[in-house]
Amino acid sequence: MTLLTIDDLVVEHRTPGRPLVRAVAGASLTVAAGEVVGLVGESGCGKSTLARAVCGLHPAAAGTITVGGHPVTSLGLRSRHRALTGAQMVFQDPYASLNPRRRVGAQIADGLRTADDRTTAPADLLERVGLPRDFAERFPHEFSGGQRQRIAIARALAARPSLLIGDEPISALDASAQAHVARLMRDLAVESGAGLLFISHDLSVVRLIADRIAVMYLGKIVETGPTAEVWADPKHPYTRALLGAIPIPDGRGVLPTELPGDVPDPADPPSGCRFHPRCPLVMDVCLDREPEFGPVACWLHKPA
Amino acid sequence: MTLTISGLKVSIGEAEILRGVDLTVSAGHVHGLAGESGSGKTVTGLAVLGLLPHGSRTAGTIELAGRDLLAMPAKQLNAVRGAEIAMVFQDPATSLHPMVTVGVQLTEHMRHHLGVGRKEARERALGLLAKVRIPSPETAVDRYPHQFSGGMRQRIAIAVALACEPKVLIADEPTTALDVTVQAGILRLLRGLCDDLGLAVLLVTHDLGVMSAVADEVSVMKDGLVVETGPRGQVLTEPRHAYTRALLESLPGDDHKLPQEER
Numbered sequence: 001m002t003l004l005t006i007d008d009l010v011v012e013h014r015t016p017g018r019p020l021v022r023a024v025a026g027a028s029l030t031v032a033a034g035e036v037v038g039l040v041g042e043s044g045c046g047k048s049t050l051a052r053a054v055c056g057l058h059p060a061a062a063g064t065i066t067v068g069g070h071p072v073t074s075l076g077l078r079s080r081h082r083a084l085t086g087a088q089m090v091f092q093d094p095y096a097s098l099n100p101r102r103r104v105g106a107q108i109a110d111g112l113r114t115a116d117d118r119t120t121a122p123a124d125l126l127e128r129v130g131l132p133r134d135f136a137e138r139f140p141h142e143f144s145g146g147q148r149q150r151i152a153i154a155r156a157l158a159a160r161p162s163l164l165i166g167d168e169p170i171s172a173l174d175a176s177a178q179a180h181v182a183r184l185m186r187d188l189a190v191e192s193g194a195g196l197l198f199i200s201h202d203l204s205v206v207r208l209i210a211d212r213i214a215v216m217y218l219g220k221i222v223e224t225g226p227t228a229e230v231w232a233d234p235k236h237p238y239t240r241a242l243l244g245a246i247p248i249p250d251g252r253g254v255l256p257t258e259l260p261g262d263v264p265d266p267a268d269p270p271s272g273c274r275f276h277p278r279c280p281l282v283m284d285v286c287l288d289r290e291p292e293f294g295p296v297a298c299w300l301h302k303p304a
Numbered sequence: 305m306t307l308t309i310s311g312l313k314v315s316i317g318e319a320e321i322l323r324g325v326d327l328t329v330s331a332g333h334v335h336g337l338a339g340e341s342g343s344g345k346t347v348t349g350l351a352v353l354g355l356l357p358h359g360s361r362t363a364g365t366i367e368l369a370g371r372d373l374l375a376m377p378a379k380q381l382n383a384v385r386g387a388e389i390a391m392v393f394q395d396p397a398t399s400l401h402p403m404v405t406v407g408v409q410l411t412e413h414m415r416h417h418l419g420v421g422r423k424e425a426r427e428r429a430l431g432l433l434a435k436v437r438i439p440s441p442e443t444a445v446d447r448y449p450h451q452f453s454g455g456m457r458q459r460i461a462i463a464v465a466l467a468c469e470p471k472v473l474i475a476d477e478p479t480t481a482l483d484v485t486v487q488a489g490i491l492r493l494l495r496g497l498c499d500d501l502g503l504a505v506l507l508v509t510h511d512l513g514v515m516s517a518v519a520d521e522v523s524v525m526k527d528g529l530v531v532e533t534g535p536r537g538q539v540l541t542e543p544r545h546a547y548t549r550a551l552l553e554s555l556p557g558d559d560h561k562l563p564q565e566e567r
């Protein structure tokens with residue numbers, strides 16, 4: 001069953017007196033119940049904007065989002081609440097997603113109330129994400145970056161969401177904890193039949209927990225596929241560049257390769273294929289015709 | 305300039321957070337610092353900058369060019385902090401003021417510490433934003449931090465830290481919010497500043513791949529102590545301490561490697 005459907009979504013940021021920033025520029029994506037989808041892509045390509053739109057925190061300028069069959073309409077506090085009951089998000093900035101003036105336990109208890117859970121204690125959830133039970137009595141500023149991130153995850157899990165969105169939920173954890181916490185998010189989501197949209201720059205962890213992977217570049221999904229397949233045989237030139245830039249801990253001091261050319265501005269995207277100014281395989285057709293198809297949005301991989 | 309931390313102890317309230325940390329960051333070198341969450345990496349950086357929370361107690365020495373930063377009067381330390389040492393904070397919100405445009409945040413430090421004029425400061429700001437791979441620097445300077453993505457804010461914080469041409473940079477997880485291709489650009493930038501200008505970098509990172517790419521020396525912390533220090537190659541391939549070994553073993557396997565350029 002498809003839990004989340006995003007169809008040709010456009011999300012824009014408007015600032016008076018400035019050019020419009022089309023952060024999400026026609027993206028389509030699905031997450032099924034019990035499925036983990038990893039969303040990866042260049043910094044600034046629109047991942048957080050897309051995630052926030054799914055939670056009803058940004059209006060869609062065009063296209064549709066449905067969660068559990070219900071359309072997510074834009075803001076308006078009440079509709080936002082309705083949309084939020086099924087979806088929980090761990091925000092990219094763990095400092096911003098916790099209230100500095102309330103004890104950690106009380107913030108987790110809010111989530112438990114949402115799920116109508118009267119048997120679990122906030123401390124139980126802290127324990128599950130690998131934190132001491134007595135942290136519940138303390139305030140967010142007393143914790144390290146990684147500890148805060150675990151608290152944010154515990155709070156999101158407490159609400160037993162049908163769709164869990166993690167926006168860089170493990171970025172502040174150390175390497176040994178990352179894989180562990182990511183697996184935990186996967187297990188808790190999948191066991192309860194929820195879907196997980198996992199946004200991360202940590203490709204090794206995405207590879208570990210995602211069933212499918214979606215690669216985003218400048219507001220569009222440019223490649224999707226089962227994780228193992230994309231890993232073994234990345235097709236889009238951007239995906240290839242991305243997987244090729246993963247630094248390897250072999251102790252040899254090898255600097256990974258950067259993408260050539262400037263990072264593009266979503267307020268002024270290139271014509272044709274958005275990747276063309278940086279693509280090593282660019283062809284004439286790429287300059288003025290946008291490849292608007294999937295699963296690989298590249299003229300070299302046009303479906304027959 | 306070389307930064308030498310010896311026997312550094314820090315207590316916050318009742319808790320003893322650092323229990324005698326020794327670390328040396330040499331000019332032109334990147335010293336990578338890894339370790340368990342909560343082991344005291346950030347607190348070590350904050351101690352160097354004199355930014356520990358009120359009521360913290362310290363012991364030991366933090367030496368920079370023959371001066372002990374721990375013993376320095378606040379006013380003098382302020383001057384050192386602006387001009388000689390800069391920090392990229394783990395939380396970009398700490399590095400950036402939410403109500404001030406990116407351009408002003410970059411230039412006010414420069415004008416204050418380097419004494420450059422308005423126009424030159426702006427030119428330098430544009431150059432720095434381009435160096436940290438921010439698109440369209442000419443429009444970016446007039447925007448506020450919240451109008452950028454998480455990773456862009458992190459890169460802006462790096463630009464702000466570099467604005468006054470510090471001799472020592474403490475970078476606390478500076479690439480966690482970046483994808484690997486943009487990260488590659490930032491690592492090349494930092495490496496270049498070390499090689500060309502003799503910048504000394506203390507790079508806190510939990511990413512051992514990042515460590516392997518740029519660090520010259522690597523230290524590993526656990527429970528408020530440095531448990532292992534050594535050259536990059538040795539620590540990452542023949543770790544001596546059990547915790548370092550555990551860190552390396554916990555890495556998800558990776559057999560997909562596209563060719564990479566040798567440094």
Ligand SMILES: Nc1ncnc2c1ncn2[C@@H]1O[C@H](COP(=O)(O)OP(=O)(O)OP(=O)(O)O)[C@@H](O)[C@H]1O
Nearest residue numbers: 143144145146316321341342343344345346347357
């Ligand atoms: N303001 C504070 N008050 C009380 N305890 C603190 C404070 N700041 C940090 N600590 C404690 O000091 C210890 C070290 O924290 P620090 O932030 O240095 O960890 P870290 O190694 O940077 O971890 P991470 O990798 O998670 O960022 C932690 O146990 C933390 O709870």
Ligand SMILES: Nc1ncnc2c1ncn2[C@@H]1O[C@H](COP(=O)(O)OP(=O)(O)OP(=O)(O)O)[C@@H](O)[C@H]1O
Nearest residue numbers: 013023043044045046047048049451452453454455
């Ligand atoms: N409030 C805003 N006003 C104007 N532009 C914005 C705003 N928020 C984000 N943007 C722009 O929208 C684009 C996408 O930002 P978004 O935060 O979605 O990226 P991201 O993929 O999550 O990046 P990262 O990996 O760095 O977190 C960026 O160019 C950013 O500058």
Ligand code: SF4
Nearest residue numbers: 273276279286298299
């Ligand atoms: S469509 Fe053309 S420019 Fe775009 S990724 Fe494919 S080959 Fe490269």
Ligand SMILES: [Mg+2]
Nearest residue numbers: 048092453454
């Ligand atoms: Mg983001």
Ligand SMILES: [Mg+2]
Nearest residue numbers: 144145346394
């Ligand atoms: Mg830290």
